[in-house]
Amino acid sequence: MKRILVSVLLLGLSIPCAAGAQEIIKKGELLTLDRAISIAAERHPNIIASRNSVDAAQSRVGQARANYYPQLDMSAGYSRVKPASASQAFNAGSSSFNQYVASLSLSQNIYDFGTTKTQVDIQSFNLEASRDDLGSTTDTIIFNVKQAYFNVLKTRRTRDVAEETVSQFVKHLDQAKGFYEVGTKPKFDVTKAEVDLSTAKLNLIRAENAQRVAITSLNNALGIQDAPEYMVEDNLSFQKYAITFGEAIERAYANRPDLKAVVSRRIAAEKAVALAEKGYYPFLTGNAGYSRTGESFPLQNSWSVGATLSFPIFSGYLTKNQVAEARANLEVAKANEEAFRQNIFLEVKQDYLGLGEAEERVANTELTVKQATENLDIANGRYAAGVGNPIEVTDAEVSLSNAKTEYIGALYDYRVSRASIEKALGLR
Numbered sequence: 001m002k003r004i005l006v007s008v009l010l011l012g013l014s015i016p017c018a019a020g021a022q023e024i025i026k027k028g029e030l031l032t033l034d035r036a037i038s039i040a041a042e043r044h045p046n047i048i049a050s051r052n053s054v055d056a057a058q059s060r061v062g063q064a065r066a067n068y069y070p071q072l073d074m075s076a077g078y079s080r081v082k083p084a085s086a087s088q089a090f091n092a093g094s095s096s097f098n099q100y101v102a103s104l105s106l107s108q109n110i111y112d113f114g115t116t117k118t119q120v121d122i123q124s125f126n127l128e129a130s131r132d133d134l135g136s137t138t139d140t141i142i143f144n145v146k147q148a149y150f151n152v153l154k155t156r157r158t159r160d161v162a163e164e165t166v167s168q169f170v171k172h173l174d175q176a177k178g179f180y181e182v183g184t185k186p187k188f189d190v191t192k193a194e195v196d197l198s199t200a201k202l203n204l205i206r207a208e209n210a211q212r213v214a215i216t217s218l219n220n221a222l223g224i225q226d227a228p229e230y231m232v233e234d235n236l237s238f239q240k241y242a243i244t245f246g247e248a249i250e251r252a253y254a255n256r257p258d259l260k261a262v263v264s265r266r267i268a269a270e271k272a273v274a275l276a277e278k279g280y281y282p283f284l285t286g287n288a289g290y291s292r293t294g295e296s297f298p299l300q301n302s303w304s305v306g307a308t309l310s311f312p313i314f315s316g317y318l319t320k321n322q323v324a325e326a327r328a329n330l331e332v333a334k335a336n337e338e339a340f341r342q343n344i345f346l347e348v349k350q351d352y353l354g355l356g357e358a359e360e361r362v363a364n365t366e367l368t369v370k371q372a373t374e375n376l377d378i379a380n381g382r383y384a385a386g387v388g389n390p391i392e393v394t395d396a397e398v399s400l401s402n403a404k405t406e407y408i409g410a411l412y413d414y415r416v417s418r419a420s421i422e423k424a425l426g427l428r
Helices: 019-024 033-043 045-068 086-092 115-181 187-222 245-255 257-280 318-384 390-424
Strands: 003-006 071-081 097-111 230-233 283-294 300-310
Touching (some): 019 033, 033 115, 033 187, 045 115, 115 187, 115 230, 115 257, 115 390, 187 390, 245 318, 257 318
Antiparallel strands (some): 003 230, 071 097, 097 283, 283 300
């Protein structure tokens, strides 16, 4: 495969490279698409943020499980007490006295009609949604890397076409000057060739700047702003992607992580309704305590053991409104899921049609390049034989340049369309 050198220095930019970027991408390394995706999955800030969101969701599951375990508290205190009345002070033997206390308490949830289990279930489904969000973020980053990677290849090939066009116009100018010097062609031919060459050089400048922007965009997609000089493997080629629309929709509904996240949140909303309804039920708690109190040491011991049954009688319609809110949120989640499925259908349909169009464009533009090449050969031959004119040569050269640019653009659009439908199907 052709290898493309992505040289920041050659493109006129001078950016210092940090040690971290040097460790991930070595100078002169051949960067494949798979390697680029691997780097982005490790370094991109959005993926790092999503991973930490998953860790936070995991912690919330642990918080919900805390009610399964006994709760143990210890406290100690000291007070200087002055009685409020003279009789209290007389009975106490002084106007004030010390008060020491140390206590240890234990409580254990015995039965709460599944409240704790429901809370754990809700946070578990939220955890699954966070994991699927990470998958969705990863899919987006992968698509962005592919798009930026292919754009580097596109702009590089376009730059090569621009350089080739400049070279062709240089040869044409030399030819026109030769004909003019021997008197077989007018000065107009030389002037026309000079104008064409200047235009071609201007297009080359634009192509080089587009290459610089493409490299910067790729580094940004990788999550590395200060990457050293590296090589990019050219895989901007056509490989037909065979899939029916029915298969595409089926895979999308089965694989899309963002849809899985929506489904998990809808199930969590169903559990939230059940959790709110638990407010109508009692809960039983066991408790035990041990304390030492007194005005001086040694302190007096005391202990207690018991159980408490709490039954909500009236809470100002709090539970009723919490249940109503949870049910409304569930309906919102159901509607969001249905809307998401419809959006996936639309996305897959658009990407499927776009992929088919891109396939046809590749074939058509490839044929156009062959025809434009033949036309330029004919125009150059006629001009060399003295029967053609410079306008024919210019038109043929411009047509060939445009045809090659269109072909490169068609290849790029096809690869991006394929990456887009793979993202729409939830495939990596």
